[in-house]
Amino acid sequence: MSQTHYLKALEHPIFKVINQASELLQLETYVIGGFVRDYFLKRGQKKDIDIVTVGSGIELAKKVASLLEDSPKVTVFKNFGTAMLKTGDLELEFVGARKESYDRNSRKPFVENGTLKDDQNRRDFTINAMAFSLNDNNYGRLIDPFNGIQDLENRLIRTPLDPDITYSDDPLRMLRAIRFASQLDFKIEEKSFDSIKQNAERLDIISQERIVTEVHKITLCDIPSYGFLLLEKSKLLERFLPELTALKGIEEVEGQTHKDNFYHTLEVVDNISKNTDDLWLRWSALLHDIGKAPTKRFSKKVGWTFHGHEFKGSKMVYHLFKRLKMPLNDKMKFVQKMVRMSSRPIAVIDESATDSAVRRLVHDAGDHIEDLMTLCEADITTKNPKRFQRYHNNFRKVRTKIVEVEERDRIRNFQPPVSGEEIMKTFNLKPCREIGMIKASIKDAILDGKIPNEYEAAREWMLQKGRELGLST
Template identity: 55%
Template sequence: MVFQIRDNERKIFEVISRAAAELGFPTYVVGGYVRDRLLARPSKDLDIVCVGSGIELAQRVGNALHPRSRVTVYKRFGTAALKHRDLEIEFVGARKESYRSDSRKPTVESGSLSDDQNRRDFTINALAISLNEHDYGTIIDPFNGLEDLEAKRLITPLEPGKTFSDDPLRMMRGVRFAAQLGFKIDRKTLIGMRDNAHRLKIISWERIATEMNKLLLSPRPSVGLKLMSDTKLMDYVLPEMTALKGVESRNGRKHKDNFLHTIQVVDQLAEKSGDLWLRWASLLHDIGKARTKRWESNAGWTFHAHDAVGANMVPKIFRRLRLPNDKLKYVQKLVALHQRPISLTQEEISDSAVRRILYEAGNDIDDLMKLCESDITSKNPNKVTRYLKNYGELRDRMVEIEASDNLRDWQPPITGEYIMETFAIRPSRQVGLIKDAVREAILDGDIPNEFDAARVKMIETAATLEIYPVA
């Protein structure tokens, strides 16, 4: 294992080391940067711990780097941060913390490097490198973190119950690290997570969502999602996912485990796209199945309208996790439409059906198709090949019709304002009926996508409602 460091980082460390020596503060690089550099992973965050004032050290380093360096001070937390080129550098004074059972806000006291390492989440994040002249560059490893790094193992530095009870977000970080780094969580640590899962209730939803986003952006999100389920963390974060677990059998007929299916879909989608919100759509695409599961004697297990039900569940999940409103409609749309392409491949594809899906998906049609292709989890390779071939043919038809009709982000040539002006009517249900009739006629191919033909259809439809143009 080699500690890989870039030249610009070495220069930063020299500046920090000199500033710390001037102040008489023993100083160390700790945590994620040390771990990532030992794993040869990129890292743009530097955590600096000093036995002294982190704020004072940050200001001294900022002045040394550039007289007008902007140092952001967080007096309440006793920390400071500055940005230098592509590095985010945070400074904190070494501290020890004690917690009450009903809060994750600790009582903080000044401490030693050892105190600071004790409060870290995992042994691999408790590693420190000295920036002090007498032992510059020495790795300080009180919990055998190097050995755990080599073994790809996640273990808490202290007894797991204390580590997780003190800061329950560490459990979410653990499952995220497992997915990001491909590490295994030690059995005793896993038991500690399960025993303390209920403590997650005291953590803000914003912080939980940040960890969920990082987990979903990992190479194999299913690793972390499965661990969340096994440790009961999922029950507190996404109980709708927990509801998908299990297989029920009746009269020799059973359905698949929709939880395991979903996390496989997320992994397969992750191979196609790094887009966070498309990955969220893959996680939530079957979220409505638990509520729509029915046994029908002639059909077996059914999940009718799970797409529509799931789409209606998405806003509540977004509100709970404080996810951004501007991404809600995108995820909701993909959940609502994810069954449509498969239904089109099971019948003779009409031009009107293709026009309709192009219109409804708009510029998100490519993402929808990636989601649908990722939704194939059959263990039968012939089935997989057939489904992918059908989707390929559907994509070809979309390209043809898109080229001739240009329906992405399309709006009908007749607007609601034009309808009200033509017939001198106010906003009403009739305006919507006329506009819908024009749009449907174009999508069905009954009239061309042109203003004159659309206007004729508008007048014909209005006449059936006993509405006529003003003179």
């Protein structure tokens, strides 16, 4: 490629400002990493840009800020020798070129000042080690000591140094290799992938939060199964998500088998990813069958069963989130709910979508009914075209029925029109079991279509139920 082509990569005015600051401080400076990689991949200009300088990154950041019209605040991370500033829609991180060495029990390196070559040696992958010069004497020149440009063309993830050293030093790079392969649809070099398998146990020194950050990114890829298959083959997945790998395999007893629920799960995640970018709905797809491993049973009468796997799976979600230090808030509760209800729409189809069954489904799913239907449609992985079409046609009928019932009965998130206080006042009761019984009876009557979701009908039902319980008004 021509020198002009590289200059085109540096058209944004910020690079001339960095160049000016570098010359004033007499520092050797480069833009490195993702910005360079994504320029060649034509992925659009990255808004977060890494700048490396042979000298003080902190001083360079301060000088750049002083030359910018908006005089941005410089955030300094003294322990790491880095500084960050935001200007316009850009986020710039400055670091001094450095050499790193590692203790086996930590991914925190011992750092000392180094050259650009030292800094490129410490990078995770060849495609992230490329740099553009921001210096007067060779402005725009590509510095690519590991032939990362060729790896981009070959769509290959490869480490600059011996992969055993790269991965053992910082085991998070093993997850990053798979994440980049997933995001870019690249392959991991065979030697590099073998090294990941050999070093898989090194992942145990990485914090759960950092692992989850990479897993989130894999989950949000266009085809998440690509990354999860690599995680499984590399022996990494079993180290942090054993609930998933426990689904792998097919057992046969007396000639009867069941499907491989691990590969089925990955199909479901791919299916749902065509219809949603919602991270937590994708997690719901990933975990929707985790209860099947502990509930799997075989009997001569019915063959393989997974009774109660949805309920078991929803309980497992809490322990899984807690172990991985994922949020134990409404996001976790949403995933629990999706896992617990993942078979409910199928049951509605089996009941020929009666109004009563649909009302209960809409009530129990509440505002997440659309998410639940999306999950259940993604769960259709049959390879039989007629069966596939029949299931989807049935789900379309259920969706239509949901709209009709919701418009007519206003069931979503409803509370019975008669409150507990009114029940207490009507029958002159103090808090007791009968109040809950009457309130539940009203709710069931509405959901079963025995009375409309209206106050007068609910009050009349309350009085009738009270008489049955021997209560007087």
